[in-house]
Amino acid sequence: MTLTFKNRIALHYMLATAALVAAAYLVVLLVVRHQVYADLDARLRFEAAKHLGEVGIANGTIRFAHKEEWEEQEHREVQVDPVFIQVNDPRGQLMDRSPNLKADRLAFELGLTEQVPLNSLLRGKAIRQVQVPILEDGAPVGYLLAAISSEAAQHVLGSLETVLLLSFPVVLLALFGSARLLAGRSIRPIVQITATTNHITRANLAERVPLPARPDELHTLASAINGLLGRVEQVVEREKQFTADASHELRTPLAVLKGTLEVLVRKPRTPAEYVANITFGIREINRLTHLVDQLLLMARFENHAKGLNRQELSVLSGVHDVLHRHRADLETKRIRVDVEDGDTLPVEADPYLVDLILDNLLSNAVKYSPAGSTITVALAPVAGRLRCAITDQGIGIRPEDQSRIFAPLYRSDALAHKHIEGTGLGLSIVAKACALLGIKLTVQSEFGRGTTFTVLFPAS
Numbered sequence: 508m509t510l511t512f513k514n515r516i517a518l519h520y521m522l523a524t525a526a527l528v529a530a531a532y533l534v535v536l537l538v539v540r541h542q543v544y545a546d547l548d549a550r551l552r553f554e555a556a557k558h559l560g561e562v563g564i565a566n567g568t569i570r571f572a573h574k575e576e577w578e579e580q581e582h583r584e585v586q587v588d589p590v591f592i593q594v595n596d597p598r599g600q601l602m603d604r605s606p607n608l609k610a611d612r613l614a615f616e617l618g619l620t621e622q623v624p625l626n627s628l629l630r631g632k633a634i635r636q637v638q639v640p641i642l643e644d645g646a647p648v649g650y651l652l653a654a655i656s657s658e659a660a661q662h663v664l665g666s667l668e669t670v671l672l673l674s675f676p677v678v679l680l681a682l683f684g685s686a687r688l689l690a691g692r693s694i695r696p697i698v699q700i701t702a703t704t705n706h707i708t709r710a711n712l713a714e715r716v717p718l719p720a721r722p723d724e725l726h727t728l729a730s731a732i733n734g735l736l737g738r739v740e741q742v743v744e745r746e747k748q749f750t751a752d753a754s755h756e757l758r759t760p761l762a763v764l765k766g767t768l769e770v771l772v773r774k775p776r777t778p779a780e781y782v783a784n785i786t787f788g789i790r791e792i793n794r795l796t797h798l799v800d801q802l803l804l805m806a807r808f809e810n811h812a813k814g815l816n817r818q819e820l821s822v823l824s825g826v827h828d829v830l831h832r833h834r835a836d837l838e839t840k841r842i843r844v845d846v847e848d849g850d851t852l853p854v855e856a857d858p859y860l861v862d863l864i865l866d867n868l869l870s871n872a873v874k875y876s877p878a879g880s881t882i883t884v885a886l887a888p889v890a891g892r893l894r895c896a897i898t899d900q901g902i903g904i905r906p907e908d909q910s911r912i913f914a915p916l917y918r919s920d921a922l923a924h925k926h927i928e929g930t931g932l933g934l935s936i937v938a939k940a941c942a943l944l945g946i947k948l949t950v951q952s953e954f955g956r957g958t959t960f961t962v963l964f965p966a967s
Contacts, residue, residue, distance in 0.1 A: 513694055517687035524682050525675075532671045539667055543660045547635045548624045554590045555622075555639045555653035562594065562641055562651060569594050569602045569641060569649045591629065593652040594641070602649060613652040626657065633657045696725045704732065712740040760791040767791075815857045815943065819967065822861065822895055823848050826884050829865045833873055840878045847885040852893045855967040860940040867933040868897050868960050875901035875958070891966045898959040904952040912950070913938040 510518065561571055571594075592605040593613045601612060613636055614627050624637045636654035640647040696719045703716045715736060716729045767788050771781065823846070830837070830844055837844065854861075872882045880900040887894050904912060913934050941948040945965045952958035 513690045516690040517683055520686040521683040525679050528678055540664055547657055547660055551624055551635055551637050551655055555637050558592050559639055559651050564643055591654040595650045613654050633661045700729055760795040763791045764788050817855050817857055819853045819855050820858050821853055823851050825861055825865050829869050836873050842876055842880055844882045849887045851886045852888050854893050854964040856944050860944055864937050864940050867937045872897055872899035893964045896959055896961045900957040903954040903956055903958055905954050
């Protein structure tokens with residue numbers, strides 16, 4: 508059977524408290540037992556010492572010096588708390604005894620040297636007795652045995668044990684009930700948190716768990732859940748925005764392709780017109796293919812972190828490789844690239860992702876730079892880390908857009924530069940790649956004058 512959380516708390520509390528109560532009961536029983544027997548033994552030793560002084564030795568025979576006192580009525584009749592006295596020789600033979608023993612004898616133990624009180628039985632009744640040696644010239648010539656009834660003490664101890672045993676399960680039930688009640692009150696905020704979280708769906712992600720009044724662990728839990736809900740809400744909103752933007756970006760080239768083909772089939776065209784429209788359609792297909800490739804690349808980023816191929820590489824070589832791939836665009840726009848390669852340090856990173864970062868940043872610098880301008884790539888060591896800053900003299904980024912340029916499919920002031928091709932995914936891919944490699948990415952831009960993207964590689 509599976510117990511509820513409330514019952515588990517109550518059970519664990521009951522078991523822990525039951526162990527403490529059992530230990531407390533045991534201590535009480537031991538203390539009472541010790542005190543009862545301590546009082547009995549003190550009286551027993553007193554009686555033994557008192558009667559030991561009344562023993563006399565004559566001709567090797569041990570007798571009570573004042574035997575007539577034992578004949579008095581207080582010794583001959585059964586008393587409320589009688590004292591039994593017996594004298595034995597060293598071999599255990601009975602030499603004398605008090606009249607209240609009548610025909611009975613106290614148990615004698617041969618060779619007992621320590622005066623340790625012992626429990627015994629007399630006429631089926633519990634007694635406490637002690638055996639004391641009788642000395643003459645330092646040598647034992649006999650033993651005096653003294654005993655008193657321990658029936659009352661045994662009755663007290665027995666009653667105490669019964670009370671403790673019978674009260675223990677009652678205490679356990681009371682503990683479980685009270686613990687269950689307290690646990691129910693304690694987890695009431697958890698029940699409320701559970702009910703609220705079960706009520707929250709994709710349609711009402713803005714709802715939050717109410718915070719408990721006290722700043723305790725449950726307050727921390729509720730705050731953490733609210734933080735999680737906030738992050739989930741942001742992810743869902745980004746997903747919605749990404750889906751809407753992706754649909755728009757995919758729909759545009761498809762609509763262009765559809766329109767171009769519809770125009771071609773309306774009436775016969777000249778070969779030149781067919782070539783021009785087909786070329787235009789191919790260009791849109793290439794744009795669509797590039798967009799799909801970038802979307803798939805972003806989707807693969809989630810699993811790419813598990814298989815990073817980290818190795819030592821030269822960022823300077825990567826910069827030259829990317830510039831070589833874009834040499835045609837650089838020559839067409841007559842853009843000069845200055846590479847400032849000071850004492851560059853090798854970095855340890857994934858070559859594919861580093862190439863992806865450099866390619867997107869440099870291609871953006873080329874696309875948004877005017878003809879005849881200069882792009883500067885500055886590589887420099889900073890506190891054991893390599894910094895790569897790519898600066899262009901392009902159109903720049905508006906201040907209000909700089910915090911949004913890394914969002915998927917977002918293009919700053921896109922309507923103002925429709926002639927510049929792009930999907931709005933490049934910088935988002937750069938940001939994800941930098942996050943995977945632990946690279947710090949920053950941007951500084953002045954609208955109308957240029958932009959600088961800086962990547963700071965982690966120390967190898």
